[in-house]
Amino acid sequence: MLKTGQQAAADGRSIIDRVRAAGVVGAGGAGFPTHVKLAAKADLVIANGAECEPLLRVDQTIMQHQADRLVIGLEAAMQAVGASRGVIATKKHYHEAVAALEAATEGKEALSLYLMDSYYPAGDEKSLIHDVTGEVVRSAKLPADYGCVVCNVGTLVNIADALEGKAVTDKLVTVCGDVPQPATFQAPVGTAMRALIAATGFTGDERTHAVIEGGPLMGHVRDSWDNPITKTTGGLVVLPRNHYLITQITMTVERQVKIAMAVCCQCNMCTIMCPRNSLGLHVEPHKAMRAIANGDSKLLGNVNSILACCSCNLCTYYACNFGLTPGTVMTNIKNELARAGVRPETEQEIALDPSLETKRIPISRLIARMGLSAYNRPALYSPDALAPQAVTLPLRQHLGAPAQPVVRAGDRVDKGQLIARMAPDALGADIHASMSGTVDAVTDSAIRIKR
Numbered sequence: 001m002l003k004t005g006q007q008a009a010a011d012g013r014s015i016i017d018r019v020r021a022a023g024v025v026g027a028g029g030a031g032f033p034t035h036v037k038l039a040a041k042a043d044l045v046i047a048n049g050a051e052c053e054p055l056l057r058v059d060q061t062i063m064q065h066q067a068d069r070l071v072i073g074l075e076a077a078m079q080a081v082g083a084s085r086g087v088i089a090t091k092k093h094y095h096e097a098v099a100a101l102e103a104a105t106e107g108k109e110a111l112s113l114y115l116m117d118s119y120y121p122a123g124d125e126k127s128l129i130h131d132v133t134g135e136v137v138r139s140a141k142l143p144a145d146y147g148c149v150v151c152n153v154g155t156l157v158n159i160a161d162a163l164e165g166k167a168v169t170d171k172l173v174t175v176c177g178d179v180p181q182p183a184t185f186q187a188p189v190g191t192a193m194r195a196l197i198a199a200t201g202f203t204g205d206e207r208t209h210a211v212i213e214g215g216p217l218m219g220h221v222r223d224s225w226d227n228p229i230t231k232t233t234g235g236l237v238v239l240p241r242n243h244y245l246i247t248q249i250t251m252t253v254e255r256q257v258k259i260a261m262a263v264c265c266q267c268n269m270c271t272i273m274c275p276r277n278s279l280g281l282h283v284e285p286h287k288a289m290r291a292i293a294n295g296d297s298k299l300l301g302n303v304n305s306i307l308a309c310c311s312c313n314l315c316t317y318y319a320c321n322f323g324l325t326p327g328t329v330m331t332n333i334k335n336e337l338a339r340a341g342v343r344p345e346t347e348q349e350i351a352l353d354p355s356l357e358t359k360r361i362p363i364s365r366l367i368a369r370m371g372l373s374a375y376n377r378p379a380l381y382s383p384d385a386l387a388p389q390a391v392t393l394p395l396r397q398h399l400g401a402p403a404q405p406v407v408r409a410g411d412r413v414d415k416g417q418l419i420a421r422m423a424p425d426a427l428g429a430d431i432h433a434s435m436s437g438t439v440d441a442v443t444d445s446a447i448r449i450k451r
């Protein structure tokens, strides 16, 4: 039976309330609170299953093993935003995932698959929207301004759980790199990275190896392996400390500036290969390199050319032949501008590169260029959740203000129980106990629970 407009709006409201109560945030990115995203109005919801970071297998695992849950979440997201269409975007060569999605969407006329080639960064939100709709989202605009909302496939499964009153307590994480058996584990949020790494059979430690949280291109090296995984952790990439990638990521800003001054020949390749430049968004990393080499911010160019950078690091790891780090330089300047409250300019001419398709970088070439070919192995799927003795749940696992604790040391908590509430009148998300136990400590930044 067709719903009236009022009924549909009321149902959408109830979906958003449940998503908020479950603490759902973007599972594949910066952790944008999903209840805020679903408050938009849009005609199309795109499920992002592109998983463009090399070596990670989380989204593929979700699509292959939880396709029905994904579809429930997608349909709920469509209902919340008022969309008439849902598109699941993924790679053609994820054959098992594609087969599972085809079965899960069979007979659902509002849903379709969009199958992509394997290039980087296929999962970038603006690239994905352009691929699916032909629209380029301007720097000062949001996807909803173009009638669409994009959700990671893991987020959609969490939405399906939220409808049943289940909070976000577990996370799928691929642990890969120089480990005996790469695997995709289900683990309670707050599990120490060390426990996940050990579960692959790895017996070394920080003295010889470093761990990147996230993917090889956009992730961050974590100093302590006792740091916890969060709602947004998708991968742990373990590499020898002397691996080229670790050297690049951990290079100090002073050294980056020094080698930019000495080596950057302004060949422009970083700008030519930049996917956001190809989309017509005028991103020009060579200008940022010129500006830092000369210590002259006027050489940066238009503010949009910085703010539209998506930090994909293709310029650093593929375009630049001199081992420079234009992607890091752009990200640092972008973050500085954002902290200073600088917003994108509203007027922007789009100049889509007619060679956009031919400039796309196949993942296999990128993996080889980054010295990761030996680590590009299948990851075993381990659906039984790890059972750590303790978890540490950061109060900020999302964009916005940290959540505020509602428990005290010594309290008994059950898995799924609310332990920190989003700050009033601020962007944020609730946090729930990821295992049953006793609250061991509550600090300014985290809540620790032990069995």
Ligand code: SF4
Binding pocket: 263, 264, 265, 266, 267, 268, 269, 270, 271, 285, 286, 289, 319, 320, 321, 322, 324, 325, 326
């Ligand atoms: S950073 Fe590298 S690719 Fe970019 S202009 Fe300088 S030398 Fe060329």
Ligand code: SF4
Binding pocket: 270, 273, 274, 275, 276, 277, 283, 284, 285, 308, 309, 310, 311, 312, 313, 314, 315, 316, 326, 327, 328, 330
């Ligand atoms: S990181 Fe580099 S390649 Fe990626 S969008 Fe930014 S400037 Fe372009």
